[in-house]
Amino acid sequence: xxxxxxxxxxxxxxxxxxxxxxxxxxxxxxxxxxxxxxxxxxxxxxxxxxxxxxxxxxxxxxxxxxxxxxxxxxxxxxxxxxxxxxxxxxxxxxxxxxxxxxxxxxxxxxxxxxxxxxxxxxxxxxxxxxxxx
Amino acid sequence: xxxxxxxxxxxxxxxxxxxxxxxxxxxxxxxxxxxxxxxxxxxxxxxxxxxxxxxxxxxxxxxxxxxxxxxxxxxxxxxxxxxxxxxxxxxxxxxxxxxxxxxxxxxxxxxxxxxxxxxxxxxxxxxxxxxxx
DNA sequence: ATTGACTCTATAGTAACTATAGAGTGTAGG
DNA sequence: CCTACACTCTATAGTTACTATAGAGTCAAT
Numbered sequence: 001x002x003x004x005x006x007x008x009x010x011x012x013x014x015x016x017x018x019x020x021x022x023x024x025x026x027x028x029x030x031x032x033x034x035x036x037x038x039x040x041x042x043x044x045x046x047x048x049x050x051x052x053x054x055x056x057x058x059x060x061x062x063x064x065x066x067x068x069x070x071x072x073x074x075x076x077x078x079x080x081x082x083x084x085x086x087x088x089x090x091x092x093x094x095x096x097x098x099x100x101x102x103x104x105x106x107x108x109x110x111x112x113x114x115x116x117x118x119x120x121x122x123x124x125x126x127x128x129x130x131x132x133x
Numbered sequence: 134x135x136x137x138x139x140x141x142x143x144x145x146x147x148x149x150x151x152x153x154x155x156x157x158x159x160x161x162x163x164x165x166x167x168x169x170x171x172x173x174x175x176x177x178x179x180x181x182x183x184x185x186x187x188x189x190x191x192x193x194x195x196x197x198x199x200x201x202x203x204x205x206x207x208x209x210x211x212x213x214x215x216x217x218x219x220x221x222x223x224x225x226x227x228x229x230x231x232x233x234x235x236x237x238x239x240x241x242x243x244x245x246x247x248x249x250x251x252x253x254x255x256x257x258x259x260x261x262x263x264x265x266x
Numbered sequence: 267a268t269t270g271a272c273t274c275t276a277t278a279g280t281a282a283c284t285a286t287a288g289a290g291t292g293t294a295g296g
Numbered sequence: 297c298c299t300a301c302a303c304t305c306t307a308t309a310g311t312t313a314c315t316a317t318a319g320a321g322t323c324a325a326t
Contacts, residue, residue, distance in 0.1 A: 077254035121210035
């Protein structure tokens with residue numbers, strides 16, 4: 001199949017596929033006489049693997065490492081487990097940060113309940129340094 | 134004061150201040166004979182305002198709009214309130230997304246409780262398309 | 267006179283794409 | 297055979313909000 005069909009089947013955009021190839025996440029496929037990329041079904045599988053990882057928020061660097069690990073069967077898979085654990089930790093702390101942000105924004109928002117004028121706006125007042133000194 | 138002192142007092146880096154100037158968030162200050170930027174205390178206030186907004190996760194574009202609104206006193210401040218409401222919405226949905234991600238990662242992680250080999254790894258298996266078809 | 271801390275501009279890099287320009291390929295219809 | 301159209305190619309620039317670097321200049325103190 002050509003890149004357009006691979007894009008549809010994988011759910012990645014055509015540019016993203018070419019980008020992954022440039023970044024070394026997928027290997028360069030065969031080409032037609034007219035220089036078009038031709039993919040086989042293992043290529044679709046590999047791309048789908050990457051897509052699954054991306055959906056879980058893994059970075060391309062992490063995915064690259066997973067791909068390298070996949071290519072060394074027999075070895076223990078601790079690193080895979082460790083990577084997921086680490087990623088869970090990152091997501092957890094991001095959630096905590098965002099929760100704090102959310103609460104702060106809520107408080108800020110309540111400083112200006114009704115529509116006032118710019119000068120009276122409780123939000124702008126709160127954000128301005130003079131009011132907090 | 135020169136840019137280094139402004140950086141220390143505001144908590145922004147020197148490069149960030151120059152970047153904000155280039156982006157039009159703060160106005161270009163006066164210069165010394167030696168072409169060094171010189172700031173006054175209103176400049177520090179403006180920068181602190183930007184810092185406060187950034188801490189709340191507002192984008193530079195949003196902050197730009199807030200600054201423009203600040204310069205039109207007397208007008209109603211609905212847009213300010215609306216912007217904060219919108220931002221709260223964005224943060225909320227990001228939290229929900231991350232929560233889902235976190236749960237998905239937890240499930241994935243449990244597919245491979247102990248250390249096995251790469252071939253047996255429940256995580257890699259789960260991420261590979263063949264197992265899900 | 268020179269050292270050291272500071273500043274200047276301009277440029278490139280970060281993550282993971284997306285968008286565009288300008289050219290070429292392939293095929294279906296008339 | 298010609299042409300219209302969909303698709304593909306490469307190369308380049310843009311996105312966000314900075315950070316990092318190079319190479320040059322400024323300024324105060326020793």
